Every structure is written in C-alpha cells, then in structure tokens.
Amino acid sequence: MSEGRFSLGIDLGTTNCALASVSPDLDEPQEIVSEVMPISQLTAPGTVEERPLLPSFLYLPHPEEFPRTELALPWNSEEVFVVGELARSRGTATPIRLVASAKSWLCHQGVDRRAPILPPEAPQEIGPISPLEASIRYLSHIRDAWNHVHPDASIEEQDIVLTVPASFDPAARELTAEAAGEAGFKNLVLLEEPQAAFYSWIQATRGEWRKQIRVGEIVLVVDVGGGTTDLSLIAVTEQDGAVQLRRIAVGDHILLGGDNMDLALAHLLKNKLAGKASMDLWQLQALTHGCRAAKEALFSNPDLATCPVAVPSRGSKLFGKTLRTELTREEVEQTIVEGFFPIVDVSAVPLTRARGALTRVGLPYAQDPGITRHLAAFLKRQVSAAEDLEGFAQTGSSFLHPSAVLFNGGVFKAEFLVKRTMDALNSWLRADGGSEARLLEGADLDMAVAKGAAYYGHVRRGRGVRIRGGAARSFYVGIESAMPAVPGVEPPVQALCIAPFGMEEGSDAALPTQTFGLVVGEPVKFRFFGSSVRRTDSVGTTLESWAPDELEELDNIESTLPADGRTPGDIVPVRLHARLTEVGTLTLEAVPLSGDERWAVEFNVRGK
Amino acid sequence: MNDQTLSFFARLALAFKVFFRIIANQEYAVRVSGLGTDKRPAPVRPTSFKEAHPDSALQLLGLLQQDGRFIDFLEEDVTGFSDTDIGAAARVVHEGCRKAVREHFRIVPICSDAEGSRITLQEGFNASLIRLAGNVVGKPPYSGSLVHRGWRVTEVSLPKIADGHDVRVLASAEVEL
Incomplete structure (x- = not known):
C-alpha cells in the first residue's frame, strides 16, 4: 500500500508540536532516516521563521492589536489568529487571549471539549474556542506549512502518524482523530507516544537494537514531556523464531511534566526576591526561562555551585531595574531532585488531596509531583502484566521488574535525573530480590516522538519490526442492578465487559449476550469504565465488585435511537458492540437483537 | 599621468x-x-562599491533587541551605575543576544589552533581570512603566533519579512491596559 508517499510523524504535544518525515524512496529498515521538518511560523509581527518546534499556543488577537499584514503567513495573507512562537511570546503579556495546554483540556473529563472554553475565564468578546478547535488549528498550521514547501506532495495524501499519550482515554483519542480529520488528513493512524519514542530508539541503533535487548526482557519507557508523564512497558517476546515486541501496559494520565519543574524553581526564586522587588506575570515568565537555563547549566556542569539568574525590567531601562538572583545547586537538588524524583520505597503511594468543593474550572494537575512515586505505583499495579507471556514469570515479586529503561523528554537531558530515576528503580529491584535494570542509550530526547512516529508510518507498510499492543485497557459498561430504592444508598453497579484488553486495531469484539433497553427517541446514557490491569476478562464478563484502582470510571457514553418507524417511548433491546478501528480509536454501536441496523454510541465529551 | x-x-x-x-x-x-x-602596468580599473541594503541590518538590530534588549542596553547611560547593576543587565543582554545570533548565524572560528600557539602560513594563504601584523617583512612561509582565531559565518538564515512590515521599528512601544 501507499507506495510513493511520505510517512509523516506528528507530535501534537502539550507545549510543543513537531513534524518528522521519512521520504518514500527509502527501503532497507537499517537505512530508514526520519528527518525533522522545520515549521514556518510567526516569530514576531510580520516576521516568519522556520523552527524545529511549533509551540502549542494559540493567540486570539484583538482586531486593533496588529496591523493587517503583520499576521500574514506565506500561505495565508488574511490570518486573524496566531499559532506558535509569536502566540507564546504575546501571551505572556496578555494571558487572557492565550490558549495553552489544549491537549490537557482535550482529555479533561470535567468539561465540554467541544464548547468554547479556552482561554479559561476569557471575556466573551475574545471569541473563545474549544479544545477540539485549538487542536484543529495546530494541525492545520502544520498542514499548511508542509504544503507550502511541498506543493507536489500535499499532506492530505501522505501517510500521517499522529501521536497521543498512551494514557489517553477513548474519548480523547476520538477527539484527536476528529481534529486530524477536520484538518484534512485522510490516511491517519494514532500511535502512543512512549511507543513512538521506542521506535525512534530502534531507528537510532541502526539495526543494533536486537543486540541490546533480548527475548524475555521487559523495557520500561519513561516519557516526561512538558506537561505529562507517560509510562509504558514493552516486552520482548518470540514468535516462530522471530523477535516480537509487545506493549503490555500503560500508566495513568499524569498531568506533570518539565514545565512544572521550571515553574517550581521560578516560584522559589520569586520568594527569594520577594523582599527586594515585586514581580509581574511577565517577569515571572522571564524568571521561568532563566531558571530553565540555570537548571540546565547546573545539571550539565557538576563543578558549578551556583548559577546567576537575571530578570530584566519590562521597560527600556535595564540598569538598576534588572533583578538579579542566583540558583544554587542545593536549591535545584532540593526542588527538582527531592521534589520530583524523591528516593522512595517501592511501597510509596502518590499523595492525593481532597479537592475543595468550590474549585475553579481548571486542569486536574497531578497532586503529587513525585514522578518516582507515580512510577512505583505503576509498577506495583502492573505486577502481573507479563503473567500470561511465556518465559516472563516473575513469581514472588511485589512489583513488575523491568530489565531495561528507555527515557524520553527534554527533562532527561539532565543526566543526573536519569541516574536518579535508575537509582530509585534499582534500589526497589535489589530490595525485591531482582537484578538491576540497565539504561538503553542513544535516544533523541527532544524529537524522538515525531521521528519515531514517522518511522512507524514507514515500517507499518511491512518493512520492519512493529510493536504489537492493541487496546491498552479493557472496557466495561455499567449496569444498575434492580433493587428496592433505599434513601441515601446508590443502587449497586455491575460492570459488563464489552471490549477485552489487547484488542487489536481493525478488529471487532464479540457481541455480549446481555442486552440493554434503548428508549426510542430519547438519549440514553451508560456509565463507562476502563481497566488497565484486568487483562483476562472477555466480552460478557460481569463484575459484581472491584478494587478501587482496578476500574476507572470514564465519561458516560450515550446513544439516541432515531424515532423513525417506531413509537417514541418504546423500549428496544440492544447489545453493545465494540470495535477498535485501524486508526486506533474505539467505536461503540448499539445492535438490536434482530435486523441489521446499527446505532452509534457516542463518547460523552460534554463534561459531567 | x-x-x-x-x-x-x-x-x-x-x-x-x-x-x-x-x-x-x-x-x-x-x-x-x-x-x-x-x-607598462595596465591602468587601474575602479572597484565598484555596492550600497548595503539597510533592511537586513535593521532586522538584525530588531532581533538583538527582541531577544537580548540590545538597544535598551546601548541607549542607557552607564556612568551612574555600579558594576553590579551593569553586570546584572549584561547577563540578560549576553544570553539573549547570543541566542539571537546563534539562531540566525552559524559562526565558526577561522583557525582551529589555540590562541598563542605558533602557526605557519604557506605561500598563497588567504589574506582576507588571515591578517598579518607586527614584523611583516620577507616572503612566505611565515611563522607567527596566533593572536586571534578569527570568526567566519558559514550559514545565515534570517527570518522572512512580510510585505509592508516596517523593519525600522526595532521594538514597538508597549501600553498595558
């Protein structure tokens, strides 16, 4: 299939997007090279530059804010909003017009993701947009930038691999695929980001990867992006004499990333400066940039004890108005290393704090910044992830023992943090009677996701090793059991499995025997659950009860049965049918007991 | 004559x-x-000089101001300030201007030898890349001490400018509402 097409990998990140391509003329797997494609964007009014990263920011300017020609792009002279670097820099001074972290909003179950809610709390006259619309605009920008440079190979006709966090729920995946469809991408597949990072590593080893990992090993992928932490486990198995890779588990969605670390340092220094000067939002942003640079300097040079940080005044007077402070090694270690990578026992549990009843609508940021604690919790939950694979028995372990670790994300450019994470993991492994895990070298920390995605798009045409995975969760529909109403007691809910764990792309789940009554002409909602640990349930399995962290309740799903040819109010018995599409999204249908009609069951993305 | x-x-x-x-x-x-x-020597032909177009110079000034507050730095009178104040500002300017220059130019040293080491220049060396100083007599090969390694730009990638964009505006005035 698809001869003569480019394979394009798009990393639609929380804070940055990137694009990589594999040209159609390559053949041997060892020679597949993903190239990063720079993206043209406004970097200042009237100024267009190519940059390897497109910051995922959207600025909605006031009509009076820019002269007409100043927002022109090489492909559109009439643009009225800004995407990329200029959006980010403008937004620092005017945050009410800045859309940021759209990706985190896209998977936020508490809000309507098709409603114009961004920027949050923006005045109506700004013309807020939905998280979905923001994603469409980022993808459209990438589309136009590519098409401008490749008039003979329009992006709509190329093979597109768009990456999503492994922890994205079916609704967020569906919305991402919808955004790609709206942007005009026809040949689309979704790929989990940690898998993309793994492909990039395979590519970077130039065929040597088979010597670096052996059959029977489990690789832990730790991907800490700007805004999210994503964990996955990949097992190296063998089938018919050939090495096979299987993604056996993914972690929860953790809104915690490198941006939190820089912000934590900025607040530390802000408090240090508090006695001397007041600081506005613009300066705090400048301070955050300064902290990032100072942190990188301290991590890369172990002899440095302190690194100065200077924050300029906003006005034209620099002398005497520039705030100067310094970041010490001790502060960085205390804040980043102890705060985000604490050495904890494997029994540690991420802290959760009860939310106040009257919280503003905001993103559900992780409440525990300890990445090592999240990692420990993940490995414990997944202790039996490899149980059903032959030769992977880990009897008596209290958590899953990975034998190798691949890191991804700019945070890990600080080798110290790589070492720290490895130290924590290895201390757990030693205490649990396991052997130490080793580090997989040679990863490209910044561009791996886009590059790996482009590589995957190329090899999935049948020319290289693929990671098999399928659905990372099993899915359940809630059934309220009939019982007499008791005030204050919720009727117990049973969970009926409708899609098993590991269901492959392009396959259908069996039809469960249990039926539901759909009321003609009325929307009917079902409670919907996912589990990343129950891997043996098959379609039709009914759970009476489950441990609190075994099943996670997702947004409701709902279906409306059209009234044509039926009496409104009638009840039609249906069964729920699940399918994992080739693209990588889950679709649900209601199937009546007789006849061949099908009614769509939608993910509710309108919030609770 | x-x-x-x-x-x-x-x-x-x-x-x-x-x-x-x-x-x-x-x-x-x-x-x-x-x-x-x-x-007889041929009559000397006049070298033609071209006018440098000011646009890219203005663009560079704009970039240095935008990223490194370069104009703010130059336009202020340093006399009344302590070296500490100037040092703090210089960090901002150094970091930002360096970023601006590195993003738009690839600058490499002309001589890779360490400054202070002795180097030998063979006949036919490029006098626009290497400047002789001091006791400049005799014929090549010359032997001397490398005083400055020199810099050369190997790549330039300046941003594209939209029609009608006024590059003379190095930084627009800012009014907070």
Whole structure:
C-alpha cells in the first residue's frame, strides 16, 4: 500500500508540536532516516521563521492589536489568529487571549471539549474556542506549512502518524482523530507516544537494537514531556523464531511534566526576591526561562555551585531595574531532585488531596509531583502484566521488574535525573530480590516522538519490526442492578465487559449476550469504565465488585435511537458492540437483537 | 599621468637623481628599463562599491533587541551605575543576544589552533581570512603566533519579512491596559 508517499510523524504535544518525515524512496529498515521538518511560523509581527518546534499556543488577537499584514503567513495573507512562537511570546503579556495546554483540556473529563472554553475565564468578546478547535488549528498550521514547501506532495495524501499519550482515554483519542480529520488528513493512524519514542530508539541503533535487548526482557519507557508523564512497558517476546515486541501496559494520565519543574524553581526564586522587588506575570515568565537555563547549566556542569539568574525590567531601562538572583545547586537538588524524583520505597503511594468543593474550572494537575512515586505505583499495579507471556514469570515479586529503561523528554537531558530515576528503580529491584535494570542509550530526547512516529508510518507498510499492543485497557459498561430504592444508598453497579484488553486495531469484539433497553427517541446514557490491569476478562464478563484502582470510571457514553418507524417511548433491546478501528480509536454501536441496523454510541465529551 | 610641466633645470636635476639611483638600486633600474616598452602596468580599473541594503541590518538590530534588549542596553547611560547593576543587565543582554545570533548565524572560528600557539602560513594563504601584523617583512612561509582565531559565518538564515512590515521599528512601544 501507499507506495510513493511520505510517512509523516506528528507530535501534537502539550507545549510543543513537531513534524518528522521519512521520504518514500527509502527501503532497507537499517537505512530508514526520519528527518525533522522545520515549521514556518510567526516569530514576531510580520516576521516568519522556520523552527524545529511549533509551540502549542494559540493567540486570539484583538482586531486593533496588529496591523493587517503583520499576521500574514506565506500561505495565508488574511490570518486573524496566531499559532506558535509569536502566540507564546504575546501571551505572556496578555494571558487572557492565550490558549495553552489544549491537549490537557482535550482529555479533561470535567468539561465540554467541544464548547468554547479556552482561554479559561476569557471575556466573551475574545471569541473563545474549544479544545477540539485549538487542536484543529495546530494541525492545520502544520498542514499548511508542509504544503507550502511541498506543493507536489500535499499532506492530505501522505501517510500521517499522529501521536497521543498512551494514557489517553477513548474519548480523547476520538477527539484527536476528529481534529486530524477536520484538518484534512485522510490516511491517519494514532500511535502512543512512549511507543513512538521506542521506535525512534530502534531507528537510532541502526539495526543494533536486537543486540541490546533480548527475548524475555521487559523495557520500561519513561516519557516526561512538558506537561505529562507517560509510562509504558514493552516486552520482548518470540514468535516462530522471530523477535516480537509487545506493549503490555500503560500508566495513568499524569498531568506533570518539565514545565512544572521550571515553574517550581521560578516560584522559589520569586520568594527569594520577594523582599527586594515585586514581580509581574511577565517577569515571572522571564524568571521561568532563566531558571530553565540555570537548571540546565547546573545539571550539565557538576563543578558549578551556583548559577546567576537575571530578570530584566519590562521597560527600556535595564540598569538598576534588572533583578538579579542566583540558583544554587542545593536549591535545584532540593526542588527538582527531592521534589520530583524523591528516593522512595517501592511501597510509596502518590499523595492525593481532597479537592475543595468550590474549585475553579481548571486542569486536574497531578497532586503529587513525585514522578518516582507515580512510577512505583505503576509498577506495583502492573505486577502481573507479563503473567500470561511465556518465559516472563516473575513469581514472588511485589512489583513488575523491568530489565531495561528507555527515557524520553527534554527533562532527561539532565543526566543526573536519569541516574536518579535508575537509582530509585534499582534500589526497589535489589530490595525485591531482582537484578538491576540497565539504561538503553542513544535516544533523541527532544524529537524522538515525531521521528519515531514517522518511522512507524514507514515500517507499518511491512518493512520492519512493529510493536504489537492493541487496546491498552479493557472496557466495561455499567449496569444498575434492580433493587428496592433505599434513601441515601446508590443502587449497586455491575460492570459488563464489552471490549477485552489487547484488542487489536481493525478488529471487532464479540457481541455480549446481555442486552440493554434503548428508549426510542430519547438519549440514553451508560456509565463507562476502563481497566488497565484486568487483562483476562472477555466480552460478557460481569463484575459484581472491584478494587478501587482496578476500574476507572470514564465519561458516560450515550446513544439516541432515531424515532423513525417506531413509537417514541418504546423500549428496544440492544447489545453493545465494540470495535477498535485501524486508526486506533474505539467505536461503540448499539445492535438490536434482530435486523441489521446499527446505532452509534457516542463518547460523552460534554463534561459531567 | 602627471600633466604638470617641468623647467629645463628641474629636468636636469631629475636626470642626475635618476642616474645615480639607477647605478645604486638594482630593482629601480629594472623598472626604468621597462619604461617606454609595452610592459607598462595596465591602468587601474575602479572597484565598484555596492550600497548595503539597510533592511537586513535593521532586522538584525530588531532581533538583538527582541531577544537580548540590545538597544535598551546601548541607549542607557552607564556612568551612574555600579558594576553590579551593569553586570546584572549584561547577563540578560549576553544570553539573549547570543541566542539571537546563534539562531540566525552559524559562526565558526577561522583557525582551529589555540590562541598563542605558533602557526605557519604557506605561500598563497588567504589574506582576507588571515591578517598579518607586527614584523611583516620577507616572503612566505611565515611563522607567527596566533593572536586571534578569527570568526567566519558559514550559514545565515534570517527570518522572512512580510510585505509592508516596517523593519525600522526595532521594538514597538508597549501600553498595558
């Protein structure tokens, strides 16, 4: 299939997007090279530059804010909003017009993701947009930038691999695929980001990867992006004499990333400066940039004890108005290393704090910044992830023992943090009677996701090793059991499995025997659950009860049965049918007991 | 050529002067013997100078101001401030200007040897890349100490400018509402 097409990998990140391509003329797997494609964007009014990263920011300017020609792009002279670097820099001074972290909003179950809610709390006259619309605009920008440079190979006709966090729920995946469809991408597949990072590593080893990992090993992928932490486990198995890779588990969605670390340092220094000067939002942003640079300097040079940080005044007077402070090694270690990578026992549990009843609508940021604690919790939950694979028995372990670790994300450019994470993991492994895990070298920390995605798009045409995975969760529909109403007691809910764990792309789940009554002409909602640990349930399995962290309740799903040819109010018995599409999204249908009609069951993305 | 006229005595004096100089100076004699033949040097053609277009210069100033507050730095009077104040501001300017320059130019040293080391220049070295100083006499190969390694730009990638964008605005004034 698809001869003569480019394979394009798009990393639609929380804070940055990137694009990589594999040209159609390559053949041997060892020679597949993903190239990063720079993206043209406004970097200042009237100024267009190519940059390897497109910051995922959207600025909605006031009509009076820019002269007409100043927002022109090489492909559109009439643009009225800004995407990329200029959006980010403008937004620092005017945050009410800045859309940021759209990706985190896209998977936020508490809000309507098709409603114009961004920027949050923006005045109506700004013309807020939905998280979905923001994603469409980022993808459209990438589309136009590519098409401008490749008039003979329009992006709509190329093979597109768009990456999503492994922890994205079916609704967020569906919305991402919808955004790609709206942007005009026809040949689309979704790929989990940690898998993309793994492909990039395979590519970077130039065929040597088979010597670096052996059959029977489990690789832990730790991907800490700007805004999210994503964990996955990949097992190296063998089938018919050939090495096979299987993604056996993914972690929860953790809104915690490198941006939190820089912000934590900025607040530390802000408090240090508090006695001397007041600081506005613009300066705090400048301070955050300064902290990032100072942190990188301290991590890369172990002899440095302190690194100065200077924050300029906003006005034209620099002398005497520039705030100067310094970041010490001790502060960085205390804040980043102890705060985000604490050495904890494997029994540690991420802290959760009860939310106040009257919280503003905001993103559900992780409440525990300890990445090592999240990692420990993940490995414990997944202790039996490899149980059903032959030769992977880990009897008596209290958590899953990975034998190798691949890191991804700019945070890990600080080798110290790589070492720290490895130290924590290895201390757990030693205490649990396991052997130490080793580090997989040679990863490209910044561009791996886009590059790996482009590589995957190329090899999935049948020319290289693929990671098999399928659905990372099993899915359940809630059934309220009939019982007499008791005030204050919720009727117990049973969970009926409708899609098993590991269901492959392009396959259908069996039809469960249990039926539901759909009321003609009325929307009917079902409670919907996912589990990343129950891997043996098959379609039709009914759970009476489950441990609190075994099943996670997702947004409701709902279906409306059209009234044509039926009496409104009638009840039609249906069964729920699940399918994992080739693209990588889950679709649900209601199937009546007789006849061949099908009614769509939608993910509710309108919030609770 | 010189178009002034000389008197008889002036010509006589010149003849004696030239006579003795021909006897004493071999090189001069060779040059005089070439006079009157066709071996005269060709007339010097004027070099054409082109006007540098100010747009890219203005664009660079804008970038240095945007990223590194360069104009703010230069336009302020440093006399009243302590070295600590100036140092704090210099960090901002250094970091930002460096970022701006590195993003848009690839700058490499001309000589890779360490400054202070002795290097030898062979005949035909490129005098626009390497400047001789000090006791500049004799013929190549020259041997000398590398004082400054030199810089050269190998790549330039300046941003594209939209039609109608005024590059003379280095930083727009800002009003907070």
